Amino acid sequence: MIEADYRDVDGTRAYVEQAGTGTPVVCLHTAGQSGVQWRDTIAELASLGYRVVVPDLPDHGRSEPAAGGPISDLGQYAAWCERLIDEVGLRRPFVVGCSIGGKIALDLAARMGSRLAGAVAMAAAAGNGTVNLGALRRELEDVSAPSRSERTYLGTLAVVGSAVPTERAELIASMHRREDPVVSTSDLIGWGSHDVRAKLAEISCPVRVVAGADDLWISADDARATAASIPRCQFTLLDGIGHYPMEELPDFAAVLDGWLSALEAPRESR
Template sequence: MSCPELLGRYVTVDETRIYYEAVGDSSDPPVVCLHTAGAEGRQWRYVAPQLAEAGYRVVVPDLPGHGKSYPVDWRVHTSIHEHAEFVVAFAAALGLERPAIAGCSIGGATALDVAVHHAPEISAAVVMEAAGRTRGAALGRFAHPHACPGWQSVLDYSVIDSTGDVGPVRREELKWQHRGAQAAATNDLQAWADHDVTDRLADATCPVLLVRGAADFFVQDDVFDRTVEGLPDVETAVLDGVGHYPMMEAPDRVSTLVSGFLDDSVR
């Protein structure tokens, strides 16, 4: 028996055109799944149908500025908290009542940030390859034109010089289509480096599943352990032979793990 298919749609959030894919019955408990830095929702294409078969309505957005979603006001998010507040607004725009939020890497950090700031509004959080505090290089500077002199100008002028009288809004859209991926990815990684909600972990009162791949060096033992100590309602899982992308590396194991956790926490 084949798995159900993800179907793509658009919704307007914060006056911005946002792309998402969904699968599962609309009457089933909703789960919002979030991708990693600079990526898009296709990373969940193996797990989402299996969660739908387990009885969940799975919704997978491309975060603003990623994939087929445009950035809000043509400015990329520069913090995990901005991503989190968007996810809350996105869920509201779709009418999702107390969804579970699942994510990996910056998506996992976003799920945890939602749990910290909006615990009563969600049913649970699945935090994969993230922690209360995450470490990384300060790469946001690479989104600035001075980091790679000329590359943005070349793309901008190619748009400006090759279009007619389309107006500034349409021209800005064309610019983003050419240059957006680098800006989104580097600012995601900067947000990862800046992320720290360790002092607020006690506010994440909803059930949290904290998942780590044993082969992932991006999440260290100390930050993982401190996150476990700070969360009031947490289950943990360490996946042998898995690195930073569990939903891509071991989708069957992740589907079983997440659906089992949600069955106990949400239903």
């Protein structure tokens, strides 16, 4: 069963779903989206022996806005997640994130080190994401952001992998259209300006970096370079998958369980 609750975290009333008991895992969504991206994962992962915690980041989904307005610093999200982990009483959880969630997972791994059991960073590299920051800042004004809904729909379809059936890809894109454009754009500014490369060598928990071969938002080479800079890190390239592995891969919970089990094993080879 999935339990839903509102928690006060760092001044924001945040929506948090939890399921299961066992090893805690925090799952982080992508830019502009919400925990609904993990709807196919949460119950099944819980049944595999995990306590799964899925928050909506501030201003996303059912969570209230952050006190200072939309957040464009992924470090601020990472600090918020650290407080969330304390708030719900998780001891040495795994953190799994995708896109900005993946970058936040890397940031948390650097901040929390051995206080995390490990991190899985999907669809994320440690450097500044390749976006046009000037154009994104202009689009913070609604008058400068035409057809945002269609662009999100078509842009999502463009970065879903070739192995994903059309009907599923269209469902993913339709769900992504629910975003708040200003929040989404702020997230993307964070994606383009947050750089955790200098911290990678100090990460003391095990990490897996995952890239989709069809992802246009990051290059597999950048993700591989990120993995190579982290002391205990494994790298996975997913053929036919794009920017949203947890929504694109059928039976993602089992795949994630395999990755988390490998992180728990001592001294994995790269």
